[in-house]
Amino acid sequence: MKIKKYTIYTYLLVFILGLSSCIKEDLSNCSLTFTFDYTYNLEQQNKIDEQLLDRMQIFMFDKNEVLRYHFRKNDQKTIEKGFQVTNNAFEPGEYKIVVATISSDYKEDKSDFLISNVTLNKTLLQEFKFFLNHQDHQSKDLLNNFLVSSLPYQWTSYGQNIHVSLRKINKRINIELVIPNNIQTRIEKDQYSMYIKDKGVCSMDGNLDPTCDNDIIYHPCQPYKLTHEDDKVILRATFNTSRLIYREGQEENTQIIVKNNTTNEYLIKAKVFRLIEEGAAFDDQKDADWGLQEYIDRREEYSFSFYIDEDGSWLSNLVNVNGWDVSFIDLDM
Template sequence: MDIKTRIIGLTHLFATIFFASALASCNRIFEQEGDCSLHCTLKFRYDMNMKFADAFSNSVSHIEVYVYDTETRALLFKQEECSEKLSAEDYVMELEGLAPGSYDIAVWGGDGLCKEKFILDAPETGHYMTDVICTMQREEGNVKEDVGSLFYGMKRVTFEGTYGTHQETIYLTKNTNTVRVVLQHLSGIDVNPDEFIFKITDENGVMAYDNNVLEDEVLTYFPWSVTSGSAGIDAELKSTKAQTSVSVALAEFTLGRLVTGNNPTLSISNKVTGKTVLSIPFKDYALLVKGNYNKDMSDQEYLDRQDEYNLTFFLDEHGNWLTSQIIINSWHLVLQDSELN
């Protein structure tokens, strides 16, 4: 055996010893996990809200994760969780048996109510990412019940390596909104909620795989709760010095995702006279209180972050809407733009 052959042999020997040592080191480092396999995990975060704070653990009680091949866009597998584990702030989901590579991950989730009110057309096998459609249930174009809270998120991820834990964070957007409408008489007369019809119309009941709102029939949202309540009277508005509160009508809705490309309308009519009390472009009014602090935020981002709208309208002594003022999310607005009336 010549010197060159002996050197090559020693090189192979040292290489074998090195890889054996590396494998042993892996086993020591990950002995708590019991193996040297790749662990791919997901963390979910919902901070697309006006507080810019993660509210996932308090908002989502079930979640469905769809993992797609980035090239073919075919579904590889679906995984879901609907236990109390989701309420833990440190919750992560491990994607079982996932090999290193790139994947498109779509997430749909919400509370227990939304699972009943939305139909997600995403079979567990045999579909492609772009085929997925999420549809709000309706009856002849009418939505009369609370549809709950629906959340969506998507991310392209790459899991690399052959062992260890690789974690990705999926950021969620809330697709539903709570709207409360208060109708109040400036004169102090009690408002009977049974005398009015409240409704909101929009075309936002179908969402695509990427959360874009698709073309849909016009949906008419009716309040799932109409009650009477008591409200304090602003010092600048009350008709008498002695009166401090008044009975009002309160209507509560849950709407689908609001998008800048649509033109939802809020209207209130009188059941007795058939007269339209008011009809306003709801989205435009919602954006009126976007405010200076949010001026760098796009209108769509604001609509996605803001998921609660409280509007108070005032009636004069004749039962007509006093168009010059309105309260939206605690902002008392004096309107001067006739185009918004």
């Protein structure tokens, strides 16, 4: 009787395990379901459908930090709604999940964010990198929307629903020179050069920790625009940058620089993070709990207007930051 009882228990256990295990002939139990949002923004609203994301890669590293699984999706609607992936070799365990997703042709992009080459069962988490595709530490093209996420190690098993909150890496920066119309010399588009110097955050690892490279120079990603109004001339430039990283005591590493090509002199050297910090004080969308870096990461676009005096010099005690006029007590930017 005992033998029969144990036999029944054995069959019952096998049956129960069979219901929850992954069988090669039936992949229905071999799936993981991924869903996504992009709420890490100023509005704290899901704006994933505005990002035109049509390429996604999911990387799963085991507890020894070795890449075990790699999934791809190349469809915008599928990414926005979420999807299932199946793998009959999948083994439940502790995994860190890293996600990278990008728009492939957003605004006729020529530049891109890249992901280091990986090999299953070989590539380590510390070897894994996202990086900006720049040439000789120069970037001048429109950048694809690039959103990433890194989930901490967690137990992952068959049939699990995994929700991923994405963070946006690329930034858009608009710069204006506001010049009085009564300056004697005629203003031309090529009279000034604008660029942004940053301590190149050219790569991030699978933990989204930045690795600093040499300086990178961002040039306008669109032609300069010159607008004549009744009492002023406005010269506009638009930039796309990678993630901006605030480092206390190193604010001079990230600057907006304007050069007067006629005199070959630098007209403006303004510390970007000081401008952002001063402007954030006026932004009612900024949560009181956010530090400066979180505010920088959540805001997708920045606008800075610099005013030029009648003698052609920079009025450095007044800058318009994201629509707010900010007065600076000291002129040392």
